[in-house]
Amino acid sequence: MSVPSPARKMRGASEMRTGRFGLVPARHQVLSLALLLVLLASWEGGTRAFGVPEFMVPSPLAVARWLVAGFSEPLTSPASLAYHLGVTLAEAAIGFVVGSVAGVVVGMALAHWSAAERVLYPYIQAFNALPKIAVAPLLVVWFGFGIEAKAVMAAILVFFPMLVNAMAGYHSVDPDLIELARSCNATGAQIFHKVVLPSALPFLFAGLHMATILAVLGAIVGEFVGATAGLGMLLLQYNNTMQVTGVFAVLVVLGAVGYGLNVLMMHLERHFCFWARRRKNFG
Amino acid sequence: MSAAARGVEPAPLIEARGLGKTYETLEHRSVHALSDASFTVRDGEFVSIVGPSGCGKSTLLKIMAGLLPSTAGTLHLAGRTVTGPSPEIGVVFQRPLLLPWRTILQNVLFPAEIRGVPPSHIRDRASSLLDLVGLGGVESRYPHELSGGMQQRAAIVRALVQDPTLLLMDEPFGALDALTRERMNVETLRIWDAQRKTVVFVTHSIGEAVFLSDRVLVMTPQPGRIARVVAIDLARPRTLSMMGSAAFAAHAGLIREHLDIGRDLDIKKDLVSGMSR
Ligand SMILES: Nc1ncnc2c1ncn2[C@@H]1O[C@H](COP(=O)(O)OP(=O)(O)OP(=O)(O)O)[C@@H](O)[C@H]1O
Ligand SMILES: [Mg+2]
Numbered sequence: 105m106s107v108p109s110p111a112r113k114m115r116g117a118s119e120m121r122t123g124r125f126g127l128v129p130a131r132h133q134v135l136s137l138a139l140l141l142v143l144l145a146s147w148e149g150g151t152r153a154f155g156v157p158e159f160m161v162p163s164p165l166a167v168a169r170w171l172v173a174g175f176s177e178p179l180t181s182p183a184s185l186a187y188h189l190g191v192t193l194a195e196a197a198i199g200f201v202v203g204s205v206a207g208v209v210v211g212m213a214l215a216h217w218s219a220a221e222r223v224l225y226p227y228i229q230a231f232n233a234l235p236k237i238a239v240a241p242l243l244v245v246w247f248g249f250g251i252e253a254k255a256v257m258a259a260i261l262v263f264f265p266m267l268v269n270a271m272a273g274y275h276s277v278d279p280d281l282i283e284l285a286r287s288c289n290a291t292g293a294q295i296f297h298k299v300v301l302p303s304a305l306p307f308l309f310a311g312l313h314m315a316t317i318l319a320v321l322g323a324i325v326g327e328f329v330g331a332t333a334g335l336g337m338l339l340l341q342y343n344n345t346m347q348v349t350g351v352f353a354v355l356v357v358l359g360a361v362g363y364g365l366n367v368l369m370m371h372l373e374r375h376f377c378f379w380a381r382r383r384k385n386f387g
Numbered sequence: 388m389s390a391a392a393r394g395v396e397p398a399p400l401i402e403a404r405g406l407g408k409t410y411e412t413l414e415h416r417s418v419h420a421l422s423d424a425s426f427t428v429r430d431g432e433f434v435s436i437v438g439p440s441g442c443g444k445s446t447l448l449k450i451m452a453g454l455l456p457s458t459a460g461t462l463h464l465a466g467r468t469v470t471g472p473s474p475e476i477g478v479v480f481q482r483p484l485l486l487p488w489r490t491i492l493q494n495v496l497f498p499a500e501i502r503g504v505p506p507s508h509i510r511d512r513a514s515s516l517l518d519l520v521g522l523g524g525v526e527s528r529y530p531h532e533l534s535g536g537m538q539q540r541a542a543i544v545r546a547l548v549q550d551p552t553l554l555l556m557d558e559p560f561g562a563l564d565a566l567t568r569e570r571m572n573v574e575t576l577r578i579w580d581a582q583r584k585t586v587v588f589v590t591h592s593i594g595e596a597v598f599l600s601d602r603v604l605v606m607t608p609q610p611g612r613i614a615r616v617v618a619i620d621l622a623r624p625r626t627l628s629m630m631g632s633a634a635f636a637a638h639a640g641l642i643r644e645h646l647d648i649g650r651d652l653d654i655k656k657d658l659v660s661g662m663s664r
Contacts (some may be wrong), residue, residue, distance in 0.1 A: 125632045228476060280484055281486065283454060285481070285501065286454060286472060287453075287454055287476075287478045287498075287500040288497065288502065289471070289473070289474075289501060294501055298486075298501070299486070302486070308434045364658035369451045378529075379530075379531060380487070
């Protein structure tokens with residue numbers, strides 16, 4: 105009914121309307137996309153103009169063709185990108201769940217029993233300082249070439265940041281909120297799940313953000329060491345046979361997976377921790 | 388009434404005898420925070436506790452709330468020894484302490500939820516209390532969307548939602564600006580009148596104590612003890628305009644005098660340190 109004034113409209117376009125993911129203004133998302141297109145175009149142009157051989161740096165179009173072909177293969181084919189992606193995602197997902205649940209449980213328990221924290225924390229720090237990827241070959245010995253070794257690798261990588269964030273989250277709880285809960289006769293379990301856990305959620309999400317990346321990393325590293333399937337295995341195989349276009353195609357898939365997981369986590373965080381960003385102003 | 392007619396004082400709601408608290412710190416020091424506090428509070432009475440910072444006001448209130456065990460003396464609420472928090476006691480803290488991930492209504496229902504009272508039994512009371520304090524329209528908003536005064540009102544409703552006999556308030560308006568604070572004082576008396584609660588109210592502000600109370604317990608520090616009890620015989624209902632009256636000033640002056648007995652020591656200390664500079 106009422107026509108918005110031009111000023112209103114402009115503000116609507118530049119400030120108030122946020123992008124599809126609600127995190128970056130639409131204008132900036134358009135710019136990002138435009139930049140991507142420019143980069144791809146100059147890459148394509150460059151490879152043509154200088155006649156770069158495809159076994160050194162393939163052109164984006166070649167990579168795109170490879171991607172289309174790879175995803176069109178039936179799942180049973182050894183060249184099916186979808187199949188290998190599925191394997192890697194499954195490994196990463198199992199590692200993600202196991203590692204983050206274990207990290208949160210152990211972290212919360214340590215933070216709750218401060219004596220345990222003091223006794224065990226040096227060990228945890230020592231293990232954390234270890235380049236954990238170095239245990240990957242050992243995991244093949246213990247768990248074989250199947251999905252287990254990769255899931256364990258992913259879980260190990262995920263575990264530590266989750267543990268540290270769970271402890272930080274536990275310690276971040278406002279002691280006065282606990283006093284409030286006690287004044288309502290809350291039991292220890294109630295205090296934990298109605299006050300401590302929600303208070304720690306922003307910290308847990310900070311950990312989960314890292315965990316998504318680390319879980320995929322763990323799965324890929326596990327596959328590098330010894331695997332019969334998965335994007336990491338495929339990457340090595342293409343690399344060894346000089347199929348550089350295939351290598352690039354796998355890298356693009358991994359990049360897209362990482363980006364997608366990141367966006368997913370941001371959405372989840374916004375949904376569950378909507379209250380956390382403004383909290384400082386209203387303590 | 389009948390007890391009074393027979394010339395017998397009705398039993399007080401709260402009866403404190405020689406209450407004391409010594410904190411043991413982590414470094415094995417002991418802090419004598421409260422000493423020999425004896426007082427009674429009648430049913431329906433509004434009693435304030437004033438005193439300088441660190442004199443043990445919060446300590447006393449926490450003991451009354453059942454949140455802190457005393458290390459000396461006895462405390463009875465309605466004839467029973469206070470052993471822990473109870474739905475008979477509502478507590479309002481200095482900060483609103485609303486859970487930021489819950490709506491105002493969910494926050495208000497929190498104590499009932501913790502105690503396993505089905506929400507259906509208490510929703511109507513919660514809604515009418517929210518209406519009473521002017522928060523009817525913001526039930527489903529989140530705490531960060533409300534002003535400090537509104538948040539503290541929600542905290543008061545939360546303390547009242549299980550219909551306690553005793554309401555304990557620890558400097559509930561200390562963080563608010565002066566104007567909001569005055570309005571909240573008027574509001575508090577209105578709620579007190581409507582809900583017929585017994586209130587024990589901790590404050591730094593002498594004016595606030597006089598405005599609200601039937602009696603004021605004046606505390607002095609080191610160790611914290613109740614130095615004097617001042618009865619405020621100003622007419623009710625009280626209005627903000629009374630704060631300019633001579634009677635009001637007289638009561639405030641009396642309280643200030645009792646506080647100054649404790650403060651003289653500090654002033655002398657200041658003089659000494661001032662001269663040595
Ligand atoms: N948990 C504790 N451990 C050790 N000492 C404490 C503890 N809590 C309070 N105290 C000490 O007890 C004394 C009284 O504290 P309390 O919090 O009751 O004072 P208060 O009158 O409420 O002060 P304020 O007006 O600043 O809130 C202070 O000296 C304080 O340092
Ligand atoms: Mg205090």
